[in-house]
Amino acid sequence: MTVVWTVKAVEEWCEEHGGLSSYKEAREKFGRWIHSASYESCSELRRRVEEYLESKKTEPGDLLALRMFCGAAIDTELEYNERIYNLLKEALRHIAETGDDIIIRSHAKVLIELITVAEKLKSGIVCFG
Numbered sequence: 001m002t003v004v005w006t007v008k009a010v011e012e013w014c015e016e017h018g019g020l021s022s023y024k025e026a027r028e029k030f031g032r033w034i035h036s037a038s039y040e041s042c043s044e045l046r047r048r049v050e051e052y053l054e055s056k057k058t059e060p061g062d063l064l065a066l067r068m069f070c071g072a073a074i075d076t077e078l079e080y081n082e083r084i085y086n087l088l089k090e091a092l093r094h095i096a097e098t099g100d101d102i103i104i105r106s107h108a109k110v111l112i113e114l115i116t117v118a119e120k121l122k123s124g125i126v127c128f129g
Contacts, residue, residue: 001129003042003070005114007033008077009123030121032113039129041107042069045092048099052091062087068111070127079124085115 010033014022046069070076096108
């Protein structure tokens with residue numbers, strides 16, 4: 001099973017500009033706006049982000065960041081929130097730099113790029129699988 005993340009504003013732009021045929025143009029215009037991973041990788045990323053956030057003694061509301069990682073047949077949307085996006089990038093950066101699994105580290109790096117695009121556009125991030 002596969003999980004897909006998209007930057008909502010870019011996904012909407014694609015719908016207005018030709019659907020699937022506009023994905024390459026969207027990548028050139030906006031940067032990394034879509035990414036997929038196995039359900040297992042998504043679950044592992046969620047677990048590691050949660051561990052990181054708990055170790056930082058974040059505020060209870062900060063666990064909203066975990067909405068970034070949807071489950072099987074559950075679509076979620078993480079609305080634009082600068083604080084949450086910064087926490088996610090911090091946690092993912094930690095995973096990318098210290099993780100022992102090259103695949104998880106790679107996904108973490110790409111998701112940092114995707115979150116950065118969402119930040120620039122002040123857009124939500126959609127996760128579906």
